[in-house]
Amino acid sequence: xxxxxGVHSQVFRPLPDILRAEAIVDRLSTAITLGLxxxxxQLPVENQLTAMFGVATATVRDALLALRDQGIIETRRGRxxxxxxxxxxxANVEALQERLQKFSMAELRDMEDEHLATSLAAAQLIIERAxxxxxxxxxxxxxTMGDATTxxxxxxxxxxxxxELAVLSQSERLLATQMRLLTxxxxxxxxxxxxxxxxxxxxxxxxxxxTALREGNLAAAQLxxxxxxxxxxxxxxxxxxxxxxxxxxxxx
Amino acid sequence: MNDLRDAVERASTSIGNWYSEVYRDLTVMALACERNLRDxxxxxxxxxxxxxxxxxxxxxxxxxxxxxxxxAGIVLGPGGIDNNIGAVEWWRRGDAGSTHRIxxxxxxxxxxxxxxxxxxxxxxxxxxxxxxxxxxxxxxxxMDKYILTSMVPxxxxxxxxxxxxxxxEVRELETIIMPILRTIPGDxxxxxxxxxxxxxxxxxxxxGNRIGxxxxxxxxREIRGPGLGLQIVAAPRNDQY
Numbered sequence: 001x002x003x004x005x006g007v008h009s010q011v012f013r014p015l016p017d018i019l020r021a022e023a024i025v026d027r028l029s030t031a032i033t034l035g036l037x038x039x040x041x042q043l044p045v046e047n048q049l050t051a052m053f054g055v056a057t058a059t060v061r062d063a064l065l066a067l068r069d070q071g072i073i074e075t076r077r078g079r080x081x082x083x084x085x086x087x088x089x090x091a092n093v094e095a096l097q098e099r100l101q102k103f104s105m106a107e108l109r110d111m112e113d114e115h116l117a118t119s120l121a122a123a124q125l126i127i128e129r130a131x132x133x134x135x136x137x138x139x140x141x142x143x144t145m146g147d148a149t150t151x152x153x154x155x156x157x158x159x160x161x162x163x164e165l166a167v168l169s170q171s172e173r174l175l176a177t178q179m180r181l182l183t184x185x186x187x188x189x190x191x192x193x194x195x196x197x198x199x200x201x202x203x204x205x206x207x208x209x210x211t212a213l214r215e216g217n218l219a220a221a222q223l224x225x226x227x228x229x230x231x232x233x234x235x236x237x238x239x240x241x242x243x244x245x246x247x248x249x250x251x252x
Numbered sequence: 253m254n255d256l257r258d259a260v261e262r263a264s265t266s267i268g269n270w271y272s273e274v275y276r277d278l279t280v281m282a283l284a285c286e287r288n289l290r291d292x293x294x295x296x297x298x299x300x301x302x303x304x305x306x307x308x309x310x311x312x313x314x315x316x317x318x319x320x321x322x323x324a325g326i327v328l329g330p331g332g333i334d335n336n337i338g339a340v341e342w343w344r345r346g347d348a349g350s351t352h353r354i355x356x357x358x359x360x361x362x363x364x365x366x367x368x369x370x371x372x373x374x375x376x377x378x379x380x381x382x383x384x385x386x387x388x389x390x391x392x393x394x395m396d397k398y399i400l401t402s403m404v405p406x407x408x409x410x411x412x413x414x415x416x417x418x419x420x421e422v423r424e425l426e427t428i429i430m431p432i433l434r435t436i437p438g439d440x441x442x443x444x445x446x447x448x449x450x451x452x453x454x455x456x457x458x459x460g461n462r463i464g465x466x467x468x469x470x471x472x473r474e475i476r477g478p479g480l481g482l483q484i485v486a487a488p489r490n491d492q493y
Contacts, residue, residue: 104423234455
């Protein structure tokens with residue numbers, strides 16, 4: 001990237017405010033969907049948001065207005081005032097499918113690689129560091145998927161389980177990486193997976209990982225993680241190819 | 253099984269035709285570069301860095317004819333130029349028909365050193381005098397992308413002095429190859445001569461993976477054309493999940 005003229009200057013041109021406001025709306029919506037922000041949580045005040053996102057005040061205002069219109073946040077006046085999360089965003093399946101189509105095969109495989117790297121490393125650290133009660137906790141989280149009746153609740157249970165793998169590794173950096181990966185992929189994954197056909201095997205896979213971790217069997221844990229992640233991405237690839245190239249093996 | 257075999261046959265012809273055109277035009281580009289260089293050359297007998305700029309129109313012509321590759325140019329071995337380290341004269345497609353020269357770091361002491369003489373696309377082509385393709389690979393310190401590099405020999409007065417060719421991003425190549433592979437009624441992949449997957453038509457064959465041990469009812473078919481060692485591997489569909 002030594003050449004910052006021409007085509008590269010196009011890449012690094014300033015983002016228009018409208019795109020930044022959308023990016024803020026997306027970031028906050030995804031955080032709520034993933035449970036990083038919860039109903040009742042208070043958002044930082046406007047000038048803090050401005051500084052944190054590194055954008056103009058007007059951009060933050062546009063983003064908050066859009067979130068308010070969607071019934072996701074509410075601003076209260078007075079001594080206990082502030083901006084609070086009051087609702088959850090509706091999954092925009094169409095936009096998510098469009099995002100899936102834009103990934104090339106190489107990019108999807110690369111994302112799978114990073115998921116693998118993160119979760120396999122987490123498994124190794126869990127075996128070195130976790131106590132039996134940590135594994136109990138992971139198992140309880142894995143079993144919450146059993147109660148899920150909607151695709152959204154499956155998504156949340158799946159996300160919680162994968163986050164907990166990083167949590168139990170005791171590594172803040174692994175958790176940050178895991179959350180970035182989940183932010184990027186888990187909503188897309190659950191536009192492809194459904195509660196009817198995919199909840200059972202997802203929970204079974206998660207419990208297989210728990211069992212291997214409990215036994216301290218690193219090889220088995222890593223194999224179970226590999227199987228699970230491969231299965232997720234196999235479905236993503238199939239869904240993308242069927243949307244983009246609706247002929248061939250998938251349509252037989 | 254016969255349907256599968258026929259479809260693989262047709263797909264290998266289509267892919268072979270596409271590669272034949274690319275390599276034919278790379279050869280045209282190499283010949284144009286040779287003329288440009290000879291015209292630019294002074295009396296010293298060796299080229300200088302400045303002489304190499306003369307090949308820009310040849311690179312640009314190739315890139316306007318072929319929209320899938322991202323960059324094209326020539327690479328001169330250390331013996332072909334007066335700096336004794338060789339040269340990479342590489343042009344990347346920009347907006348609206350423009351091209352931009354990519355600067356490579358050829359100083360061995362720098363961490364970003366681009367040691368091109370260690371790449372297969374260089375050594376193989378200058379030693380055999382035959383066209384070659386390398387990849388997919390991550391071109392660190394070069395284009396810094398996940399690419400395939402296609403090369404043909406570059407000669408001057410009958411002596412091979414380097415290579416001429418192009419880089420293609422895997423994601424762009426996919427847009428040409430995938431529709432062809434999707435006509436095959438089974439799991440199918442285009443693989444390199446080392447059996448590394450370039451494009452696969454299902455989640456079973458992901459780019460970058462090695463094809464590995466295959467079932468005995470799988471089919472292999474060499475891609476005819478420039479002789480790059482590319483093959484199609486196909487097997488009856490096996491939905492793993």
